[in-house]
Amino acid sequence: MEALLAIVIGVLYASGVYMLMRRSIVKLIIGLALLAHGASLLVFTAAGLTRAVPPVIPFGEKAITGTVADPLPQALILTAIVISFGVQAFAMVLAYRAYQTVGTDDLDDMKATDT
């Protein structure tokens, strides 16, 4: 399972970076989204995959018995997903406004700030 997920993460990163290097702003944003997904999946996989039970103390017990899944990486990913969702929504609006103002979606034509 780890090997499969590692390949998936690699593909996500590779395609994310490829999209980042395209000239269209829309593809740029898709690239950012793929990169964020790759990072989330990496956190999930790196922290250890397990088929164990959720970390809930059974009724009547004082402590957890046996192996359980670590809930913290999932909490981290949840936070990261919410953040990247918000940021990507903003990036899309920004790209649309830039497209309206500049009149192109080609990054090579956005040179007003370079001189």
Added chain:
Amino acid sequence: MNSLIVLPILLPLLVGASCVVVWRYVAAQRILTLAGSIVYLAVAVVLLERVASEGIQAVQKGAWIAPFGITLVADMFSAVMVATTGVVTLVIVVYSLGTMDRAREAWGYYPLFNILIMGVSGAFLTGDIFNLFVWFEVLLISSFVLLALGGERAQLEGAIKYVTLNLVASAFFLAAVGILYAMAGSLNMADLSQRLGDVAQPGLVTTLAILFLVAFGIKGAIFPLFFWLPASYHTPPVAVSAIFGGLLTKVGVYALIRVFTLLFLNNVDYTHTIILWAGGITMVTGVLGAVAQYEFRRLLSFHIVSQIGYMVMGLGFFTPLALAGTVFFIVHNIFVKTNLFLVSGVSHRLHGTYDLKKLGGLYRAHPWIGMLFLLSALSLAGVPPLSGFFGKLVLIKAGLGIEQFVLVAAALGVSLLTLFSMTKIWAEAFWKPLPDGTAVKAPGGGMALLLGPIVTLAVLAVVMGVAAGPFFALAQQAGEQLLNPESYIRAVLGARGGS
């Protein structure tokens, strides 16, 4: 327990939220933000005094003991940075009152500004590496909107570059945090500091350290990752440029210093040599970029990069003296760089342009503005007895102490080039007559709100130079604490940390 540390985060949040409540009443937002920034400065000074007299302060939120709870820590470095933030915030708020246009004020400038300050304070005070990521996102999201607010063409183009590079950095940062957790099983920085020492694969820790270096290197604008900065920082209104240029990139440098003094000490020879040379090259490329510029704020943006190089170089030297010099230099640079941006705003108010070739005659018409610019410019270049001189003196002395002669020579050469490009601004904007032969306009009303902040920061640049002693004593204390993480760990983890 100790609620003082929470206030620098809570206060901007409250003010920002109240500003949203009174969204339709811009006057009320102005008063709230001004009052909030005065209280923030007072809190920051009290916190600094408390840390100076009682040592490192730590607090666990939610009543979970460390390393499980949410930890906030204020060591000397954090406290100094928060106090500096307090000064700059107050100054920028006053300047904003005089310069920000109605449209931006009506579309949420003040709430965004407060949330930005909350993010900055959170990043300075958190003791948890994942929370550091979250605070970075808080400050980034508000900075994205502040940068694009107004929707001018240059702003939108600059914002696309800024947003993209910062999101890539965030993805790196998140991945690095995930791997760090997988490796050491903790996110509390004090706890990590203890655990990373005996990880099974030290090679992986070094790899991870470089991943963090790249993430913070993009955010802090280190060579070769700085190109988003001069493409975006000169596009928004001056008040926004000033807070970005003065404060935001230094948060990246702060994070870099924090993780490379607390966490990644396994292979100092390797990692800190890379940092050292990255700093040196940043210094040189930044100033060479600046020499070629003829846009007032773009020139200053390249100087930000160059000065980041000095700070990173100080971290790379990794001696108590060098780290003290770095802390002193960061504070000096925040004040002076902010002030130079504010001065560029005054010349824009008088002439309506930032193009140095079209500017001129400012000194003849307003000698006092010229003097204020000169104080900050000479301080940036490191002319005694101004604040920049002592910052550079200490860094260079530290470099000589460990026989890094190449970098010391580079630092001195960069100072000279800094002086050169500051003289260029002086000659073009202040000294030569206006190119079209007209007279300089008389300043309009409301200039007091522009000049008050500039005078304050110029006085600080002089005071930090003439009476450098007390400031340097604080910086020295900060440097000592950074190099001896034991006291930080003990403050966070309590008795357990001592074992």
